[in-house]
Amino acid sequence: MGLFSRSKRFDVAGKHCYIGGGSEGLGLSLACQLADRGAHVTIVSRNQAKLDKALAELETHRQAASQVLQAHACDLTNPAAAAETVRAACKAHASSSPDHIFACAGGSVPGLFTETSAEEHWKCMEWNFRTCLNTVHEGIKLMKEDGKRDGRVVLTSSVLAYMSFIGYSTYSPSKYAIRGLAEALRNELMLYGISVHLFAPATIHSPGFDREQQVKPEVTKKIEGVDEGNSPDYVAKQMIKGVERGDFAITYELVGNALRNSRGITPRNNLHLEFLYAFIGTLIFPIWRWLSADGEVKKMAKQLQQKQ
Numbered sequence: 317m318g319l320f321s322r323s324k325r326f327d328v329a330g331k332h333c334y335i336g337g338g339s340e341g342l343g344l345s346l347a348c349q350l351a352d353r354g355a356h357v358t359i360v361s362r363n364q365a366k367l368d369k370a371l372a373e374l375e376t377h378r379q380a381a382s383q384v385l386q387a388h389a390c391d392l393t394n395p396a397a398a399a400e401t402v403r404a405a406c407k408a409h410a411s412s413s414p415d416h417i418f419a420c421a422g423g424s425v426p427g428l429f430t431e432t433s434a435e436e437h438w439k440c441m442e443w444n445f446r447t448c449l450n451t452v453h454e455g456i457k458l459m460k461e462d463g464k465r466d467g468r469v470v471l472t473s474s475v476l477a478y479m480s481f482i483g484y485s486t487y488s489p490s491k492y493a494i495r496g497l498a499e500a501l502r503n504e505l506m507l508y509g510i511s512v513h514l515f516a517p518a519t520i521h522s523p524g525f526d527r528e529q530q531v532k533p534e535v536t537k538k539i540e541g542v543d544e545g546n547s548p549d550y551v552a553k554q555m556i557k558g559v560e561r562g563d564f565a566i567t568y569e570l571v572g573n574a575l576r577n578s579r580g581i582t583p584r585n586n587l588h589l590e591f592l593y594a595f596i597g598t599l600i601f602p603i604w605r606w607l608s609a610d611g612e613v614k615k616m617a618k619q620l621q622q623k624q
Contacts, residue, residue, distance in 0.1 A: 336451030337421025465509030483536030519545030
């Protein structure tokens with residue numbers, strides 16, 4: 317049903333782009349590329365020293381003296397602090413809400429399930445899912461209050477939100493959770509004209525990846541094989557391209573595209589029957605989404621607009 321749809325133009329020049337997790341890796345590369353396009357950019361991270369270094373690099377991408385480039389230190393696992401930070405960032409602008417929000421914070425600490433404490437598992441869930449939730453929650457509320465109907469919200473997940481295996485029991489659950497949040501928000505935020513995108517990158521050769529390799533179980537490395545990965549600059553460019561296309565789920569390489577369009581490595585109960593079910597689902601669920609899930613929300617959105 318999306319074959320004939322057209323996305324709204326994505327022009328960030330003069331727009332406030334708020335990035336959670338912008339001090340290094342994907343977030344910093346994204347910030348620099350948005351600044352290259354004339355955007356006002358706010359980067360948020362908990363480490364002030366990294367932020368200072370990142371802001372200096374971001375300044376080298378400034379296109380105009382009028383651009384507002386700022387960095388705020390915040391522990392994004394703290395909902396109150398995250399809410400205060402986005403409000404503080406917007407004080408430098410005429411609008412009280414960001415134009416576009418990008419949740420890029422998080423990381424992976426691979427390990428075997430029984431050799432990782434339950435507390436460490438929860439820390440990884442907070443590091444990824446909670447930072448994502450807290451990055452977007454207050455910003456979306458502000459966008460709604462401002463009636464900002466052309467805003468974009470991008471949640472960064474992973475190809476490991478479509479499959480998982482040994483070594484990623486600490487990581488994949490949080491990325492599956494982000495995928496679920498994005499699915500729900502895509503539908504709900506149609507009420508306010510806010511577009512939602514789920515970005516599922518593969519391996520990114522960033523400082524976080526280097527730290528991950530130091531603790532990754534050998535069996536996980538063997539399963540993955542030689543993983544060439546991509547640079548943060550390349551991956552950030554693919555994110556922006558996906559948003560420009562209006563894609564909801566954004567993948568950019570063969571494995572990610574295949575996983576997004578299949579059940580991945582999940583074992584099947586009956587190979588023949590499940591191919592049939594997959595064919596039926598591919599035909600039926602887009603129609604159901606269009607007529608029911610999205611259709612009902614669109615009706616509600618019209619009612620809300622009439623009351624305003």
